[in-house]
Amino acid sequence: xxxxxxxxALHDTLRDEMLRDENVFLMGEEIGVFEGSYKITAxxxxxxxxxRVRDAPxxxxxxxxxxxxxxxxxxxPVVEIMTINFILLAMDQIINHAAKIHYxxxxxxxxxxxxxxxxxxxxxxxxxxxxxxEVWFAHTxxxxxxxxxxxxxxxxxxxxxxRDDDPVLFLENLALYNTKGEVxxxxxxxxxxxxxxxxxxxxxDITIISYSRMAAVAMHVAEQLASEDGIKAEVIDLxxxxxxxxATIVDSVRKTNRAVVFEEDWRAxxxxxxxxxxxxxHAFDHLDAPVRxxxxxxxPLPYAKNMELAALPTGQHLVDAVHATxxxxxxxxxxxxSNGSKGQRSASRG
Amino acid sequence: xxxxxxxxxxxxxxLADADARTLYRWLLLTRALDERIWRLNRQGQVPFAIPARxxxxxxxxxxxxxxxxxxxxxxxxxxxxxxxxxxxTPLEVLLSALARxxxxxxxxxxxxxxxxxxxxxxxxxxxPVGTQIPHAAGIALAxxxxxxxxxxxxxxxxxxxxxxxxHEGVSFAAIHRLPIVFFCQNNGYATSVPLSLQMAIPNVxxxxxxxxxPGLVVDGNDVLAVYAATREAVHRARSGDGPTLxxxxxxxLLPHTSDDDDRRYRDxxxxxxxxxxxxxxxxxxxxLAAGLLDExxxxxxxxxxxAEIDEALTQAEATATPMPDGEPSLART
Numbered sequence: 202x203x204x205x206x207x208x209x210a211l212h213d214t215l216r217d218e219m220l221r222d223e224n225v226f227l228m229g230e231e232i233g234v235f236e237g238s239y240k241i242t243a244x245x246x247x248x249x250x251x252x253r254v255r256d257a258p259x260x261x262x263x264x265x266x267x268x269x270x271x272x273x274x275x276x277x278p279v280v281e282i283m284t285i286n287f288i289l290l291a292m293d294q295i296i297n298h299a300a301k302i303h304y305x306x307x308x309x310x311x312x313x314x315x316x317x318x319x320x321x322x323x324x325x326x327x328x329x330x331x332x333x334x335e336v337w338f339a340h341t342x343x344x345x346x347x348x349x350x351x352x353x354x355x356x357x358x359x360x361x362x363x364r365d366d367d368p369v370l371f372l373e374n375l376a377l378y379n380t381k382g383e384v385x386x387x388x389x390x391x392x393x394x395x396x397x398x399x400x401x402x403x404x405x406d407i408t409i410i411s412y413s414r415m416a417a418v419a420m421h422v423a424e425q426l427a428s429e430d431g432i433k434a435e436v437i438d439l440x441x442x443x444x445x446x447x448a449t450i451v452d453s454v455r456k457t458n459r460a461v462v463f464e465e466d467w468r469a470x471x472x473x474x475x476x477x478x479x480x481x482x483h484a485f486d487h488l489d490a491p492v493r494x495x496x497x498x499x500x501p502l503p504y505a506k507n508m509e510l511a512a513l514p515t516g517q518h519l520v521d522a523v524h525a526t527x528x529x530x531x532x533x534x535x536x537x538x539s540n541g542s543k544g545q546r547s548a549s550r551g
Numbered sequence: 552x553x554x555x556x557x558x559x560x561x562x563x564x565x566l567a568d569a570d571a572r573t574l575y576r577w578l579l580l581t582r583a584l585d586e587r588i589w590r591l592n593r594q595g596q597v598p599f600a601i602p603a604r605x606x607x608x609x610x611x612x613x614x615x616x617x618x619x620x621x622x623x624x625x626x627x628x629x630x631x632x633x634x635x636x637x638x639x640t641p642l643e644v645l646l647s648a649l650a651r652x653x654x655x656x657x658x659x660x661x662x663x664x665x666x667x668x669x670x671x672x673x674x675x676x677x678x679p680v681g682t683q684i685p686h687a688a689g690i691a692l693a694x695x696x697x698x699x700x701x702x703x704x705x706x707x708x709x710x711x712x713x714x715x716x717x718h719e720g721v722s723f724a725a726i727h728r729l730p731i732v733f734f735c736q737n738n739g740y741a742t743s744v745p746l747s748l749q750m751a752i753p754n755v756x757x758x759x760x761x762x763x764x765p766g767l768v769v770d771g772n773d774v775l776a777v778y779a780a781t782r783e784a785v786h787r788a789r790s791g792d793g794p795t796l797x798x799x800x801x802x803x804l805l806p807h808t809s810d811d812d813d814r815r816y817r818d819x820x821x822x823x824x825x826x827x828x829x830x831x832x833x834x835x836x837x838x839l840a841a842g843l844l845d846e847x848x849x850x851x852x853x854x855x856x857x858a859e860i861d862e863a864l865t866q867a868e869a870t871a872t873p874m875p876d877g878e879p880s881l882a883r884t
Binding site: 230231234235236256257258259260262263286287289290325326327328329330498499500501503504505506507508511512 | 598599650651657659660661662663665677678679680681710711713714715741742743744748749750815816872873874875878880881
């Protein structure tokens with residue numbers, strides 16, 4: 202399998218889907234001549250023409266609304282919102298219309314559209330350019346929300362999103378675009394189902410639940426925990442935030458008896474809150490320790506670099522949370538190790 | 552052919568010779584500080600910059616028609632010239648660019664060039680464009696309700712006029728005949744998207760007729776023309792005659808931001824055409840021809856400005872960054 206970047210996987214998949222189905226067209230700010238702020242649409246205007254790669258003015262409400270209209274008539278628009286922060290300008294169209302038209306129109310019209318947009322902080326772009334508001338969409342019946350963390354998942358889920366008959370918010374992440382991974386060659390069957398989480402790494406000591414960029418970080422942390430501390434962490438990449446694959450989460454926690462949620466959004470009412478509630482509802486008797494959540498600090502993301510770093514969740518926060526959870530529940534099973542030092546370490550963090 | 556001397560033009564708009572020299576100094580300071588920030592960005596010291604180059608006359612000329620600290624300004628991020636004329640110092644600008652704790656706009660929390668300075672009547676705006684336009688209408692409404700005679704001047708680029716914020720804000724202000732000036736710097740591009748893909752009419756000012764207010768196109772690279780048009784609009788607003796939509800036709804000579812590469816979407820020949828219309832040499836030539844400036848005093852002025860910026864940068868660099876310790880909002884529970 203060839204190894205490509207997340208960016209390349211998105212680009213190639215858009216192109217493949219445009220070649221496969223002439224109903225697929227792209228709309229967004231700067232996606233044509235400029236080839237997209239993050240170059241996902243590079244070369245597509247040249248190949249498919251302005252009819253199918255349409256530059257939009259700075260009018261998110263307008264072009265998202267227009268995409269909804271086009272979708273109602275059977276086209277499959279893929280809208281790019283430059284960053285998820287600018288999606289707020291189109292919220293009424295998305296929440297009140299894209300999500301509800303099928304229901305309110307008595308099932309007579311569907312809205313098969315995709316909104317692609319990157320979230321994420323860490324680029325020193327400050328409060329209005331660095332948000333992770335995916336939970337607002339995941340909260341809304343009528344929408345689907347996917348958030349892949351690898352190039353292969355990005356490919357499979359983008360295909361699924363474009364072919365889905367409902368509106369899908371396809372969440373990318375600024376810090377994932379240059380990450381690499383193996384991606385299968387184009388096949389008819391490389392469509393990933395929406396709503397299925399992936400156990401990216403199997404383990405028996407603790408379950409780490411994550412998505413998007415944090416899932417990639419979680420994989421590194423899990424490897425570090427295994428090599429340095431002998432901790433066997435299971436990593437679940439949710440991939441889909443709505444529908445949420447509760448069964449995979451619950452099955453894992455029933456096996457490991459411990460869970461930490463690792464997310465880049467704000468902690469209060471965040472994705473992790475829903476995951477923790479799910480575990481409580483379906484695996485309470487299996488839990489050996491409270492579910493911990495690692496998320497962003499409750500603050501608009503600051504611009505100054507040191508302040509930004511202090512506000513974002515890091516791998517070290519996850520390492521500490523895993524140790525604290527294990528310490529609270531008798532440590533790693535079967536390795537007979539004393540937990541005293543770990544206990545002090547986590548206590549010292551306060 | 553009738554030739555108009557600079558002194559005649561100044562007199563026509565109620566300015567003295569000294570004003571011309573003051574305007575020139577603001578233009579030079581804006582240009583030099585903008586260049587310095589751009590260079591600091593290229594050196595990796597300022598992570599993000601939004602250049603003003605090419606638009607200084609539109610900014611300086613319009614702000615010069617306001618009463619600093621009395622009128623309210625809602626600048627957009629490119630408006631370095633506006634905030635300098637209204638009283639922000641190069642030091643304050645650099646504190647923001649370097650994300651220092653003493654940054655008056657946000658104490659290092661917000662991106663640079665998102666100007667905010669309550670004492671000077673400068674209202675902070677957001678990164679999504681045009682959001683300040685409805686705010687401006689509300690501020691003008693508040694001034695009216697409080698019986699104040701302040702005028703609100705709302706700045707934005709052509710890109711913002713594609714947004715409903717623009718249309719709703721202008722309409723609201725027009726309906727209530729609010730004391731406001733809508734000042735658009737039309738530089739021809741919404742980041743990379745040319746005007747022809749933003750609107751189907753030639754002028755932003757043409758929108759005004761739909762809202763029942765005067766709309767005026769002005770040469771944005773002619774500092775006196777911009778001043779004259781803004782002065783007239785401010786007078787109209789202060790007199791209770793309602794809003795005006797001004798459109799200054801101009802051009803940014805640098806990329807959209809430090810993250811942009813304008814060669815991807817702009818023809819170098821087009822940029823060269825506008826380099827030839829650069830507002831600074833143009834006003835400088837007028838001053839030299841009128842005898843209001845000579846070469847030695849021009850060189851001296853520029854040296855003085857560079858020294859002022861050097862000093863401000865030294866001071867800014869010596870200040871502290873904001874500290875996360877003790878910041879309750881950054882605590883994790």
